[in-house]
Amino acid sequence: MEQIIANGLYLGAQYALIALGLTLIFSLMNVLNFAHGQMYVFGGFVTYTVVVQLGLPFVVGLFASALALAVMGAAIEKFLFAPVVRRSKRDESTMLLAAGVAFFLDAVILLFFGEKQRGVPKVVNGVFNWDMRIIMPYDRILIGVLAVLLIVAFIVFMNYSRSGRAMRALAQDRTAAQLMGVDVSRYSMLGFALGAMLAGLVGGLLVTITGVNLGMGGPTSIKAFLMIMIGGAGVISGAIAGGFILGMMESVGLTVLSAYGDITYLAIFASLMVFLAVRPQGLMGKPWG
Amino acid sequence: MNAKKLLGFAAFLLVVFVLVPLIINATGRWGFFYTLTSVALLSVAAAGVWLTFYIGRINIGQGAYALIGGYVSAILVTQAGVSFWLTLPIAGLFCAFVSVVIGLPILRLRGVYFAMVTLVLTEVARLTALALPITSGAKGITSIPLPGELSLFGLTIIPAFGSLSNPRFGFYIMASVLMVVTYLVLWRIVNSRLGHLCRSLQQNEELSASIGVNTAYLRILAYAISSFFGGIAGAMFASIAQSIYPSSFVVADSVNFMLYCFLGGLGYVFGPMLGTFLLYFGWDLLSIAKEYQLLIYSGVMIALMLVLPNGVLSLLDKKEGGK
Known part of the structure; x- marks a missing residue:
């Protein structure tokens, strides 16, 4: 029983981090980011490239993933989503764009990194064993703790920093935020970059344990959708709750x-x-998001 | 229907049933028949998705109904020996029934929530097909017999496909007829009282409820019709491929159905047909580009979205000076 709960918590921390990025993008832009799973896979491959092929430490790889995805997210928002949102008659048109981006990223991953399963050697060795009740490798514990730290950092950032407050205002009411002098286009871009960065970070974290391959993108997106449906779309606490609930259900199930x-x-x-x-x-979630 | 529209319709029929077969016969590229058959069937399923868009819901779950329809038809044909022509409407009706049961709770959802639930639905259908004993799991159902002959009062309407010298051509004609009938039905729905009510739902559900529109009934009706289309398309697919697997229709297919609608234009009845044709045919043609196929395809899709965010058919709008 303790083992199941420990597994669930570990899975939940990863899932919550993925869901946070998705829900952030959704709340700011009203865009359902179909490409979220692909961004996660991309992040994993960046870490793999830096750590295995360039031989740099794991932390550098993690930073490289975060940076690469943040830049990618910002560019995607600025050059693709912003123009389409401005000119389209119906909000849903962004879905086609998001799906197009997902296909595009799949193609880019296929060309750059190939279709093989890739992994990074263990960061820490050894297995934690508590009286045969909980058995968990140390690297899993490390990744789980890192994920929780990242979630805490994200919440602190959203709650207390100036940019975080601006983004929350934007999520609550776009027009009102604009009237209060929030630079809407700048913070939309920042939010998208942040969401993509979170996806990349999870990819970088998980590549040490499960590895990544090309086919993981779509199923990951579906899981992320499940989480934000459980918790409520566009709400930070909901994404975290959804992530942990799904992790726990999977572990128990x-x-x-x-x-x-x-x-x-x-x-x-x-x-x-x-x-x-x-x-x-x-x-x-609030009714009708 | 005015004369101009009638003429356009006649021209369309001429192209589909006379010109295309003639050209393919002349060039001898029989593979195109198969591609075009797929386009016709996919556009039938996409027509259903379009109808749910018409009531203001994003439906990414059509793959689930196509899969259900395919399985219903395949199981009836192989295990009960029912004629394929009878299973076609049964598959559609079964899907409509399933969609009513599922739709009652989930049609209360809106926007992205509905989109996500329907997306998950496709995955549910796949997992159910894997888990149930009657669908024989991952092995799927294979070697489904070709459709037999359909006769009414001793008069042969459709000959048995096994006896045809060129079954590909037969399938092409059958799928095209189905497509034409589907779009006529869709066109009729949109230009009827039901269509007006659906438009009111699309614009503002509370407002239309407040003036006495039975929104709950209407949503279920539209969703059931949509799933009916998905079911018959799936049944036909299974019989053409002579096999069906849990992976015959997956999430990517459901997303594609939605994309066909978007690309063609959500405001136009024939949008999904054009979208299906462009995307599916384009994908097929791009196979010469080998490993760059997906890159070019998605790049073109993104570019089209940037240039024409309201679908390809919105080009017509500009010519007429906008609606």
Whole structure:
């Protein structure tokens, strides 16, 4: 039982970090970022390149991932999303753009990094063993702690920094924020960059444990959608709650339901449908986001 | 329907049923029949997605209904020996029924929430197909017999496909007929009282409810029709490929259906047809570019979105001076 909870917490920390980036982009731009999973994979490949092929320390790789994705996110917002949002008749048109970006990133990853599964050697060796009740490799613990630290840093940034306050104002009411003198286009760009950066960071963290490959992008996006549906789209606390809940359900499901075959996700989806029928806006979302 | 529209429709029929087969016969590139059959069937499913867009919902779950339709038809044909022509409407109706059950809770959702739930739905359909015993899991259902003959009062309407000298051509004609009928139905819906009500839903649901439109009933109806289209397209696909697997329709297909609608233009009935044709055919042609195929394809898609954010058919708007 302790093992299941520990696994769930570790998974949840990763998931929450992915969901945070997605929900940030959604709340600021009202864009459902289909390319989020691809950004995550891209981040993983950048870390792999820096650590394995250039032989630099892991921390450098992590920074490189964050930087590369932040620049990519800012460019995507400035040159693609901003013009389309301005000129399109319906908000949903950004979805086509987001899906196009997802395909594009898939193509770029295929050309640059190939289709092989890539991994980075363990950062720390050894296994933590508490009386045979919880067994967990040290590198997983390290990654989990790093993820929690990043979540805390993100919350502190959003709550207390000037940019964070501006972005929260923007998410609450775009027009009002603009009237109060918030530079809307600048903070939209910053928010997109930050969201993409979080995806890249998770990719960089997880490449040490699970590795990355080209096909992971789409399923990761779907998981991220699940999380923000559970927690409520566009709400930071919701994304964190959704991430941890999904991590826990996956961990419990894989243990309890393993006797019945591979039906964990089927069970999660089914319960989500029932949950959404009762509470369409998720745990913490405002009605109709 | 005025004379100009009638003429355009006649020209379209002429191109689809006479010119295209003639050109393909002349050049001998029989592979195109298969491509065009796929385009026709995909555009039937995309028509359903378009209808949900018309009531203001983003539907990324059409793949689920295509998969369900395919399985219903395949199971009935292989295990119960039912004629394919009977299973086609049964598959559609079954999907419509499923969509009513699922739609009752999820159609209360809006915007991105609905989009995400429907996206997840595709994944649910795939996992269900993997888990259920009747669908025989990842192995799928293979060697489905070709459609037999359809006769009414002893009169053969459609000959058995096995006896045709060129079944590809037969499939092309069958799929095209289905596409034409689907779009006629869609056109009729949009230009009817139902269409007006759907437009009111698209603009403001509360407002239309306040003037006495039964919004809950209308959404379910539109979603059921949409899923019906998805189901028959999936059933036809299964019978042409003579096989169906859980991975026959995945999330990427659902997203593609949505993209076809976007690219063609959400404000135009024939938008999804054009979008399907451009994207699917373009993808097929780009296979010469090998490893750069996806790069060029997505690049062109992004560029099109930047130049024409309201779909390709919005070009017509400008000529007429805007609506």
